[in-house]
Structure formats: C-alpha cells, structure tokens
Amino acid sequence: MLRRPTPRRWLAAALAAVAGLATAAVAVIWQSPADAAAIPQYDHVIVVVLENHGYPQVIGDPAAPYLTSLAFGGARLKSFYAITHPSQPNYFALFSGSTQSVIGDMCPAADWPLDKPNLAQELLAAGHTWGSYNEGLPEQGSTVCGDGATGYARKHNPWFAFSNVPASTGHTFGQFPADYTQLPTVSFVVPNQCNDMHSCPVATGDTWVRDNLSAYAAWARTHNSLLIVTADEDNGFYFNRIPVIFYGAHVRTGWFNGLYTHYNLLRTLEDMYGTSHAGNAATTRPITETWE
DSSP, X not given: OOOOOOHHHHHHHHHHXXXXXXXXHHHHHHOOHHHHHTSOOOXXXXXXXXXXXXXXXXXXXXXXXXXXXXXXXXXXXXXXEOOSSSHHHHHHHHHHSSOTTOOSOSOOOTTOOBOOOOHHHHXXXXXXXXXXXXXXXXXXXXXXXEETTTTEEGGGOGGGGBTTSOGXXXXXXXXXXXXXXXXXXXXXXXXXXXXXXXXXXXXXXXXXXXXXXXXXXXXXXXTTEEEEEEESOOOSSSTTBOOOEEEETTBOOEEEOXXXXXXXXXXXXXXXXXXXXXXXXXXXXXXXXXXX
C-alpha cells in the first residue's frame, strides 16, 4: 500500500490523470487495420510485472544493471503510464482493460467471480494457450489471499477473480518450465512481494529477474519469442510513469516516446494473436513502433 498522499503526490496523481485522458484521445485517432498487421505474432510471450517504481528508479539506475541492459538491448518505452493507485486495479487494467471497479488491495470476495472479457479468456477462445507463474503461490490453482511466509499476494494475480479463466492455469513459480518450448503462448510471471521490489530494494528485483529470466531472454531472441518487463505503478513521485521493456526477436533497439498505458499493452497482446478486445483496450491503439 502507498503512504498517505502528500501535496506533491496529489499533483502527480492529477498529472497522471491528464496523461490518461491524452492517451485516450490519441487512441481513437490512431486505430487502423495496419496497426495489428505491424505486430509480429510470437510463439511465446512472457510478461513479468514488478512493483511500485518509476522509470528513473529502474532503467539507468546503478541498482538495476540487468534490467538496464535489457532496456538498452531492446525497446524501452519512455512515456508509459500506469492507470491509477494502488496496485490491484492496475493489474486488473492490464489483464482485462478495466479496473473492474476495484479501488484497493483487498482480496476479492469469494462470491465475486467476474464473467468479463480478459486476456486469458480471449487467448483460449482463439485457440492459444495461457498461464501464469506466481512465486509463493501455495499450490497450482490456489485462490488463497496471501501467504506471509512466502510473500505471495493475490492482489497481484487478477486472473483468479475471473470465472471464465480456469484456476488451474495459475501455476506456482516452481512449475516454470526449463524447456521454454513448453511455455504457454502468453504467460505472466509474478514474483513475490520482495522480489518484485514491493518490499525489497530495486537491486533485489533486478537480481531476481537476471537469475530467473535471463536464460529465457537470451533464448527468446532466436526463438521467435518475447520478454516484456513492466511495473504495476510508480511510487507516487513520477506521475505514475513506469518502466516498460520489450526484449526478444523482432524488437527494434532504442527508446520510444509514444504515450501509452496498460490498456495499450493489453491491446498490443490482443492484436498480436488476433483476439477480441477487452474493456478499454477496444478503443486504444496498439504499440506498433517497437517492431522490426
């Protein structure tokens, strides 16, 4: 959870809201059939979600040498903004194109399964595969709210709130395959609350990504696959501007300054596989400038 907002944090929130409105305005203008055609379709995509840090706190920071190397070896998005604060509604936004009226980090009630469009449901309906790998999850498919001993928190796992997503697609991180060809078409990797930088330093998260995903990142470049690194939100001091990195095959190296949010990233993944569009992703343009 974030600290009580200071005046500076209220200003940051206001400016982030303006940025969101600007993104929505641009989105309607930029839609075209050519957008989807410009996006490569990958055999495998991994999205790893880190926590509560702004772009300058990660990319280029001496505490994050590995993530910085990914950013400068791939595409780094310099004007990418989270939707809101705190954590949980941003995860819902990225996964389903809507915060689903979630405004806090409390565990969703057991009698509140959502039957709403979302990335997993769309991929499965289109004949692709989906999965998540959740560090600290007690067992595959568990909908427990958290585990203090392992640092697991369901607030970072929105897929368990949807009745149209099989709970069995939520794996423990111990089930992450050593043979990357066995990965789902699209998977999310969610570290625990220390390794995602929520409760531990940037260096801890950087080391975790290096130790657990660097082999996949190297493999992706020559196996038509992609690694996406993002964050749920900033720490309240960077206008909710967060780091986003694309690394793998068919990625243009460099920095890109298009104005994007979690909804644009969701739309990009949907267009990548020709699925329908969930929530606000339907009226948001995909990210097309980063591909070779």
